[in-house]
Amino acid sequence: MNPGAPANPLLTLIELARRARAAASGNELAFLAVNDTRLLAPYRQAALWFGAGGVHTLSGVVAVEANAPYAQWVGTLCRTLATQHTAGGALAVDPAQLPRDVGVAWSEWLPAFATWVPLRGLRRRDDAQANATANTADAAGLLLAGDAPLSPEQLAVLDEWMDTWQHAWRATHRRSAWSVAALPARLRGWWNGGPQGKRWRRRLGVGLVLLAVLCLPVRLTVLAPGELVPANPATIRAPLDGVIADFAVRPNQMVAAGAPLFSFDQAPIDSRLSVAREALGTAEAEYRQAAQMVLNDPRAKPQLATLLGKIAEKKAQSGFLEGQAQRSRVLAPQAGIVLFDDPSEWIGRPVQTGERIMQVASATDVEIEAWVPIGDAIPLADNAPLHLYLAASPMSPVSGTLRYMSHRATARPDGSYAYRVRARLDAPIDQRIGLKGTAKLAGERVPLVYWMLRRPLASIRQFLAV
Template identity: 50%
Template sequence: MSAQIAPGGVHPAVLLLELGHRARQAKSVAELEFMLVNDTRLLLPYRQAVWWNQQQGVAALSGVMQPDRNAPYAQWVAQVCAHLAQAEAAEVRAVGPADLPPALAAQWAQWLPAAAVWVPLSAIPSGSEAASAGATGRAGLLLAGAESPERWTFLKEWGGVWTHAWQALQRRRGWTPLQWWRGLRQRQAQQVWWRKPAAWAVAGVLVLAAWPVRLSVLAPGELVASQPAVLRSPLDGVVEQVHVQPNQMVKKGELLFSLDEAQIASRLEVSQQALQTAEAEYRQFAQLALGDARSKSQLAAQAGRIGERRAEQAFQSEQRQRAQVVAPQDGMVLFDAPSEWIGKPVQTGERVMRIAQPDAVEIEAWLPIGDAIPLAPGAPVQLYLAADPLASIEARIRYVAYDAVARPDGSYAYRVRAEVTQAGKARIGLKGTAKLQGERVSLAYWVLRKPWASVRQWVAL
């Protein structure tokens, strides 16, 4: 079919080339859409043009810079275009009220002239990159008041050229989260729900979030002696000599250390002299009492003074014995270097050393206040020593202190004691990190517990 020459004497093919040149020179999608609804009249005269796509609805109207999608006309024509786009035919065709449902056809005369042409535009070819860029699945151009079927071949070609330019501008926009979401929804809409990767991903995330795990915290810990015998200074004085070495095995009753006895010996000697003086005075008064009634009455007071001196002497003798500290039980002696203690003044009750069984050890951990999770007696504990980080020492919680105490670094923590169930090569004094395990909770709670606790300190919900 030969095409008629335009009124100006220009062949439609030349006009098609001009429109294609303009489309290639367009700098934005908005400029290209404006060209579609306004410059297409070079090929085919019409009264009004509507550019519609499945994602945006009415995207452009001829003679209007920005269409109002909430206007009654825009809403009605959007429904018309959506109905026309459902047809499988990809050819340019004439449309009218007869092609619409009765509810839409009843308003045709109110908004549009009797004749119209529908130009389907393949906005997304199958498997194209435009799908990932957020392009629509179905689209078309409605030309109201257009006729001239002999121009439809050029109109179809112009639709293909314009679609190619439109897809090129869509790719030029680059990737955005909105475009990715639109492309994902487009692909998901073509699949049943159990075949959608997104559905399986959401289900997997939900199952993983609800997966039960043990609530656990980390705390500094060390190996300490279980129920050691603590040896403290029995009186105020100065350590004169230490008779054992650190980590030495001792027997019960063996001499450990002794305090300086110079002051005690001096006091003991004074008490002995006072006792002898009191006894001599008593004998003197006893002899005088035979003939002097007054001296006889003072014998009771002298006897009481002798008792005081004897008690004082006994106390000083006991103090001298207590200055020699012996082992109360068998075990290993735990203390610092002897040279650090010799000549050091100590007070009554000050700890000097401990005696413990080498194989009787337990874990002592310091639980920070911010990590004070519920820990029941018997809960599992693993201690990872700094000297052997690849192996752990298994234990069970014996008790958790109710009161937090100050630590050397200025923080407060709860003391935790755990009985070792698998000591291995554990040695008293080794330090590391203890992992304390509480009750089972969901993985989501385990992950969000500390961030949520930090937020709650600043936000009241």
């Protein structure tokens, strides 16, 4: 036996096994392998290597510098040895059997003799994120280098020690029954494992199942911004040109039919009405004077027809202005909720005849309005289902059926174009008009693969068309 070997290797083996079982972490076990194994077999340098991650621990070094030339060369050497020796116990390394690019630097980094101990089925804890080839991902080994070769007795004791050490390593790195990090590796092993015939049958079965899933019919759906709007509102427009003086109602206020809504500034209307009435009185006075003159001078009779026409004209002007004075006080045509913006934005603002001021809508006469973008326009059948997920209550969708979809896209305030969609509610709701959300429109059933590729294919088609 080599003089550097321990006096009683069995007792030393038992002591090392006890320390391995008591190790609390993988790093402690790695330190034990590269530094305390010399109690069984003499060596100068040792390296613990894993196929997934490279050199893990070096003897006499606290931390391994992965980019150091020595660590890189040792990693290449260990990978070569793991490829050449896939089974068996500890064995001596012959530099002459190594590739030229590895063996030429042997004398620069290692002593003359080295021993390789293969370790199978071991992985580092971070191997799920390591870049390793499939052939050596599960390989590992312990490299011992010294000035003299190890005897067969030392190799046998070393094999027994490393078998005990591997058991301790597996216990420390025991995998859980289910791990997301290990899932890709498990799937790769299942996909590539087994005999070639069985493997190809498995892949064919997966392909057929995937093809069947892609052909499953699913409902083609699109999402669009939606809102609860009145179904048949009464639109209140400006009955004349003028300036709004005040409002008698507040936004979202309930009003009865005939209730006052707002009024115009009366001063210009009253002024023009007074002028028209004075002009009418003057025309009537001129007519009476001309009628008296006819009694004394029959030649003045033709003037009566002209004066009568003037009186009719002034009466028409006066009646028109009286009608405007009445229309300047706008009343609600029906009972409902008053829908308009902030009153302060309207008071004192000049409006033109026909300009929309507000709407009066029934609280129960509500429907869904959605705007479908041009890229999401899909064929929709009559009475197609529609669901509106309100931002105020996303867990309680409002259901409806399609009433119509406009045939022409309309410009939106944000500059985009979209198709207007209106849908009647399936049941009365207690949500107020004006709430917004996301509408989900359901079209016809299509294969799953078409549902997945519809938008990408449309983008590719537009790109190729350009």
